[in-house]
Amino acid sequence: MAKAETSKNKSIPRFNVPWEQLMDDEGFVKMFLSEVLEEYIQKQRWYGGKSSKLKYIELTEYFRIQQNEEVYYGLILEVNFQEAFYQHYFLPIAFVTDEDFAKKDRILSVNVQGTDGVLIDAINLEAFRRLVFERILSSEPNDTTRVQYHRGDALKETAYQSSRFMGMEQSNTSVIINDKCVIKFFRRIYANKNPDYEMSRFLSNRKGFKNTPAYQGSLNIIDSDNFIITIALMQELVPNQGDAWEYMLEKMLKVFSNLSLRGIKVDRLPNHELFLRLPLRKVPHEIIDWAGLSIFQEIEQMAKRTAEMHIALGSEFEETAFEPQHFNMDYEVWLKNRVFYQFQNRLNTVENNLHKLDGKTLELAKQFLDGKNEIRKRFQDYDWTKLKGERIRIHGDYHLGQILVKDGDFIILDFEGEPESTIRDRQVKQPPLKDVAGLFRSFHYAIYATIFNHGSELDSTHEDLVTAGEILYRYLIGVFLQKYTELIQAANLNIGYNQERVFMLKYSMLEKAVYELGYEMNARPLWAVIPLEGIASIMNQE
Ligand SMILES: Nc1ncnc2c1ncn2[C@@H]1O[C@H](COP(=O)(O)OP(=O)(O)O)[C@@H](O)[C@H]1O
Numbered sequence: 001m002a003k004a005e006t007s008k009n010k011s012i013p014r015f016n017v018p019w020e021q022l023m024d025d026e027g028f029v030k031m032f033l034s035e036v037l038e039e040y041i042q043k044q045r046w047y048g049g050k051s052s053k054l055k056y057i058e059l060t061e062y063f064r065i066q067q068n069e070e071v072y073y074g075l076i077l078e079v080n081f082q083e084a085f086y087q088h089y090f091l092p093i094a095f096v097t098d099e100d101f102a103k104k105d106r107i108l109s110v111n112v113q114g115t116d117g118v119l120i121d122a123i124n125l126e127a128f129r130r131l132v133f134e135r136i137l138s139s140e141p142n143d144t145t146r147v148q149y150h151r152g153d154a155l156k157e158t159a160y161q162s163s164r165f166m167g168m169e170q171s172n173t174s175v176i177i178n179d180k181c182v183i184k185f186f187r188r189i190y191a192n193k194n195p196d197y198e199m200s201r202f203l204s205n206r207k208g209f210k211n212t213p214a215y216q217g218s219l220n221i222i223d224s225d226n227f228i229i230t231i232a233l234m235q236e237l238v239p240n241q242g243d244a245w246e247y248m249l250e251k252m253l254k255v256f257s258n259l260s261l262r263g264i265k266v267d268r269l270p271n272h273e274l275f276l277r278l279p280l281r282k283v284p285h286e287i288i289d290w291a292g293l294s295i296f297q298e299i300e301q302m303a304k305r306t307a308e309m310h311i312a313l314g315s316e317f318e319e320t321a322f323e324p325q326h327f328n329m330d331y332e333v334w335l336k337n338r339v340f341y342q343f344q345n346r347l348n349t350v351e352n353n354l355h356k357l358d359g360k361t362l363e364l365a366k367q368f369l370d371g372k373n374e375i376r377k378r379f380q381d382y383d384w385t386k387l388k389g390e391r392i393r394i395h396g397d398y399h400l401g402q403i404l405v406k407d408g409d410f411i412i413l414d415f416e417g418e419p420e421s422t423i424r425d426r427q428v429k430q431p432p433l434k435d436v437a438g439l440f441r442s443f444h445y446a447i448y449a450t451i452f453n454h455g456s457e458l459d460s461t462h463e464d465l466v467t468a469g470e471i472l473y474r475y476l477i478g479v480f481l482q483k484y485t486e487l488i489q490a491a492n493l494n495i496g497y498n499q500e501r502v503f504m505l506k507y508s509m510l511e512k513a514v515y516e517l518g519y520e521m522n523a524r525p526l527w528a529v530i531p532l533e534g535i536a537s538i539m540n541q542e
């Protein structure tokens with residue numbers, strides 16, 4: 001840490017304890033939580049409580065992140081809201097006495113035992129990042145202390161050289177070390193292992209699944225109730241050409257442009273039965289002439305990697321957290337409770353915000369409200385006794401934005417699960433087709449996002465674009481399902497008989513679209529039209 005200086009500045013709070021004991025000082029903690037952090041935390045990009053009213057902050061835990069004499073504090077803050085719920089956040093802090101180190105994320109100017117300095121978010125300090133990296137690198141195989149560092153098999157012996165912020169739009173904070181590794185510091189903290197850590201370690205370290213960044217290490221703590229809490233996950237940095245969402249948007253634009261460029265008559269295009277498996281070689285030449293072969297080859301590759309991920313997740317018979325299970329009454333009750341609760345929440349959100357909507361979105365929103373009993377009936381129609389497949393741990397928030405494109409192949413990221421679910425719900429075993437349904441919703445999103453964003457530049461009518469988009473969608477998912485099912489069945493993972501699979505896909509897609517409707521209404525209301533289109537199209541299928 002930077003050199004100490006004594007100051008005469010009387011206006012900053014003074015504490016007569018060494019930095020190493022500051023968090024044991026009740027006066028400091030009280031002032032810090034109420035007068036300082038309440039303001040600081042609400043301005044942070046990673047703070048997820050912006051739409052609620054903060055009541056007060058409590059310090060749930062603190063622990064030292066330390067190497068030899070160098071000490072930082074990890075704080076776990078409980079943010080309590082007026083609306084009667086709370087969230088936990090991780091904030092590592094450092095005391096720096098050199099202004100040059102305190103340019104960003106300053107929390108408080110403070111005098112500690114006669115030395116002026118600033119408390120900052122420690123992630124800004126290279127020394128802190130280096131320390132975490134070195135502690136992971138030098139960790140014992142079975143660390144039994146309260147602050148547990150773990151080194152994954154994929155981390156090779158290497159000296160620290162550099163670090164920088166990843167700088168992506170994200171809900172956590174990631175830093176890149178030596179241009180080779182990513183350490184993701186989780187911000188929103190749950191009193192449990194973070195599924196991203198749990199799944200990354202399992203898939204990569206234990207099952208050798210190659211199409212996710214290799215697990216290199218982690219930092220977990222054992223809290224006062226003996227729960228493991230994940231603080232950070234370290235993975236290999238995968239050089240890539242961007243995510244599959246951006247990639248697919250570019251591709252879709254070309255495919256839609258081809259309609260007019262190649263003089264394609266949309267009403268003459270062949271169509272394909274929804275969810276019917278289709279080998280790539282059987283995709284009609286009219287469709288290939290229009291959309292090109294490569295999009296189908298890429299979809300096949302994505303299906304392959306998705307199947308391999310599920311095969312790895314479903315191949316565990318020792319560790320109960322991953323052992324496959326059958327459907328049962330408990331699962332059905334759990335699922336219906338969630339789905340009905342979420343559906344009611346979406347109805348309320350749409351009802352309360354109708355006045356903000358117009359045009360097509362308003363029309364679809366009214367249709368959604370009018371059709372509520374029909375949708376409820378679909379959700380009610382789930383009978384576990386008819387389901388013969390297996391439930392396994394799944395990705396849980398699988399969409400094109402979670403997949404990186406790397407030299408024509410795909411790398412699957414971010415196993416943290418659906419942001420709205422509790423951490424326990426994210427660990428419930430679910431049918432793997434639920435992930436597949438999530439990805440199909442993403443294909444639908446990419447088609448509609450292209451129509452909405454570029455419809456006016458394209459030389460085709462809106463009607464033709466929608467018709468062509470729906471046709472393309474059916475071929476894409478037909479090709480995906482052919483490859484995916486073939487590989488899953490060859491590996492003996494039971495995803496049910498044909499009718500069961502179609503039922504599961506339809507059910508899960510409706511569930512996902514309803515989830516998305518809430519996400520969009522809150523995060524980017526202009527996009528709500530996409531899940532509304534999705535719900536309408538699912539409900540209109542006989
Ligand atoms: N191991 C990695 N290698 C390369 N890029 C990565 C890696 N991990 C994350 N990224 C990039 O950072 C983005 C955000 O990562 P993500 O894990 O989804 O963060 P968050 O959980 O904070 O949203 C990803 O979309 C990807 O572009």
Ligand SMILES: O=P(O)(O)O[C@H]1O[C@H](CO)[C@@H](O[C@H]2O[C@H](CO)[C@@H](O)[C@H](O)[C@H]2O)[C@H](O)[C@H]1O
Nearest residue numbers: 245397399400401418419438441442445516519
């Ligand atoms: O931030 P996360 O990756 O956890 O996921 C949330 O945000 C996603 C949007 O970034 C949202 O995904 C939805 O929009 C995508 C296009 O931006 C689309 O590809 C997905 O299919 C659609 O669900 C995701 O639902 C939400 O959990």
